Amino acid sequence: MSAAVTPESRAEREANALLERIRRAADAEQLGLVQGIVLDHALDGAEFSANDFRALLPDGVPHGLLGAAIRGLAASRSITNTGRTAPSTAPATHGHRIAVYRLTAPDHREAGA
Template sequence: MVQALIVDHGLTRPEFSANDFRDLLPDLPHGLLGAAVRGLAASGTITATGRTVPSTSPATHGHRISVYRITAAPEETAPAV
C-alpha cells in the first residue's frame, strides 16, 4: 500500500520526498516509510535526484532526506542510498 501510494504520487510530480506522503498515510511503525522508499529505489522504480531536503517528521529532528523522481527509463538504476 505504501509503495503504491509513492508510485502513484510520483507519477503526478516531477520530484518528491518522503515528506510528501506523511499526511496521506495512517500512523506507520517507525522506519516503514523510509524502508518503502528505499525498496523502490533499490528496485529501480524511483531514482534519487542528488538533492536533499529537511525531513518534516518531528522524530527525525529535521535531518536531510533524499528527493526522488520516477525512473524515466527501465535501464536506469537507482544510486545506493
C-alpha cells in the same frame, strides 16, 4: 581515513540495513500500500521526498516503513535519487536531510533495439 569508512558512510550503511530489515519484516499488504502511495504520486512527474507522504499514510503503519518502502523502490530502480536533499519535516528527525526522488524514466533505447 578512506571514503569507505567515514562516519557518514558507516551511518548510511547502518540506516540502509535497518530500513531493509524493516521492509523485510513488514506486512506485505502494508508495504504494498505504502509503495503504491509513493508510486501514484511519482507518476505525476513531480520530485518528492518522504515529507510528501507522512500525512497520507493510514493509521497503524509501523514507524520506519515509509523510509523502507522508498528505499526499496529506489533499490528496484522504480524511483531515482535526484542527488538533492530536503530537510525532514518529521519532528523526531530534528530536520536532518532526506533524499529527493523522482520516477525513473524508462530507457527507450532498449525498446528500439
